[in-house]
Amino acid sequence: MKNKKKLVPFWQRSITTQYSIGYFLLLFLMLLIFLVSFLSGRLLSAWYEKAIAQLTDLNELYVRVEDTNKIVYAYYTYFSQSDRDAYQEQAAAVQAAVDHVRQKLQASYSREAVDLCYMVETYLEKSQALMEQVQLSVAGGHISMEGSSLEEVYQETQDIAAYIGRGFQAVYAGKPVETEAVQQSIHSVRRALTAAQLIALTAAVAICFAFYQDIVHGITLSVNTLTAFARRVTQNPAELQEHVSITTGDELELLAGAFNEMIDTIHDQMDRLQQDA
DSSP, X not given: OOOOOOOOOGGGSOHHHHHHHHHHHHHHHHHHHHHHHHHHHHHHHHHHHHHHHHHHHHHHHHHHHHHHHHXXXXXXXXXXXXXXXXXXXXXXXXXXXXXXXXXXXXXXXXHHHHHHHHHHHHHHHHHHHHHHHHXXXXXXXXXXXXXXXXXXXXXXXXXXHHHHHHHHHHHHHHHHHHHHHHHHHHHHHHHHHHHHHHHHHHHHHHHHHHHIIIIIHHHHHHHHHHHHHHHHHHHOTTTOOOOOOOOOSSHHHHHHHHHHHHHHHHHHHHHHHHHHO
């Protein structure tokens, strides 16, 4: 009864395949470690940029409100048409800054920033009403609005501007606490990413060791076995009665089979020579 041929996994059927799989596996692990490092750097950088961007947006909004309030004061005092034109342009810029901050708040809600946006919009409404009333006054119309004098309306705008200033100070005072919380989160993520990198590196070393033990070491043993057998065949092929046994399923097993067939052929030829003699 013939022995059934041992089934060998496809990755062990060729030395070239074994080495190719090993090299691709190492390349994959190197790329994985690189991606973890790259993505972790991008993530931490994005968090820092987000924290800085929030302060920058709020600061830009506050500066624009202050510039607008200076224009309101100039128009209220000197009634210059150029100041009114500048107000319209500056008010549009303030509204755009408010919309920008409010859009950012959809991703990270902040009650203080929301209140600031509402106060700034209230200031724009009051200052716009004041500008219109001043224009009517200059044109010779009435100088009151809903029972309030121009001075009272102007004072309301200044009170709102003062509230806005205190609101921005409160937000700036709370930002260091938020920034510290973000930094703590960043440190936690950084530790997790460092652990992931160490795990990937350990896996790479373990796979390299396993690859050496299972493939490189196995191929080396098979080559050494074939080399020793070839020496014995060279020294005295006629008296050699053993076969070399290699079951790696690759080219070395084929070579071992060729050696065994060569020994069998030599023995058959020696037997025939003895019978003929």
